Amino acid sequence: MRDGADLKRRMAETGTAFGCWLNLASPLAAEIVAQAGYDCVLIDLEHGPASVLDALTLMQAVQGAGPVPLVRVPWNDPVALKRVLDIGAGGVMVPSVDGPDEAEAAVAACRYPPRGSRGMAAGIVRASGYGADWKAYAEHAHERVLVMCQIESAEAVGNAEAVAAVEGVDLLFVGPFDLSASLGFLGEPDHAEVRAMIGKVESAAKAEGKLLGGIPTPERSAADLVAAGYDLILADADLALLRDSARASVGRLRGLARSG
Numbered sequence: 001m002r003d004g005a006d007l008k009r010r011m012a013e014t015g016t017a018f019g020c021w022l023n024l025a026s027p028l029a030a031e032i033v034a035q036a037g038y039d040c041v042l043i044d045l046e047h048g049p050a051s052v053l054d055a056l057t058l059m060q061a062v063q064g065a066g067p068v069p070l071v072r073v074p075w076n077d078p079v080a081l082k083r084v085l086d087i088g089a090g091g092v093m094v095p096s097v098d099g100p101d102e103a104e105a106a107v108a109a110c111r112y113p114p115r116g117s118r119g120m121a122a123g124i125v126r127a128s129g130y131g132a133d134w135k136a137y138a139e140h141a142h143e144r145v146l147v148m149c150q151i152e153s154a155e156a157v158g159n160a161e162a163v164a165a166v167e168g169v170d171l172l173f174v175g176p177f178d179l180s181a182s183l184g185f186l187g188e189p190d191h192a193e194v195r196a197m198i199g200k201v202e203s204a205a206k207a208e209g210k211l212l213g214g215i216p217t218p219e220r221s222a223a224d225l226v227a228a229g230y231d232l233i234l235a236d237a238d239l240a241l242l243r244d245s246a247r248a249s250v251g252r253l254r255g256l257a258r259s260g
Contacts, residue, residue, distance in 0.1 A: 038067045040070050041058075082109060085141075091146030147169055151172050171212065190220060
């Protein structure tokens, strides 16, 4: 099963990895997305309807096709983090990390003692092959998880370099829509003030030698993010791909009716 270490190697080798959000909680949609060739998928437990059990089913659906399964947890909570790690998440995205203390808590929740505080059940969890080789898993689990902290508020931007400096934080992920909302520009991720704040996050990640992730916005394409040095770009979402394709198809069909 591919994990966060594989994804980190991919980013080091190619410069940028590309992924797709899984918001539909549909194993069929997840399987189709996985077979398209993305480097990773991001199962969204913050803004999607999926449960932890749904996340497990989605991981099973994508496992054979090769993308690394990542999970965004609902909140920076040690119980949520250990549950998704136990079922095999190769990486975790932690929303709304506003400072280094919160980043340290997230890292600790992803690591077994003495490196952290993750609850020990390696003898039975899916991530260890249901205990088939739990000692090796427990020894190296901290190396196999990609820990991503979302920066999505003015406070977080001010602390971005301190967050990036936390040992065990692998990647800063810019949340442009929440950031724009927190700055008073709801739905305007490309506003000049928002863009300036994003630039500070980009600089902070690079200054600390950490990876940088984000999503395209209406005025900043995936190509623009690649040019800006982003290491991970989640450019697509299963829900959006279905929505946009369906709408485009209906538009073409309505055109046929009018032309007839």
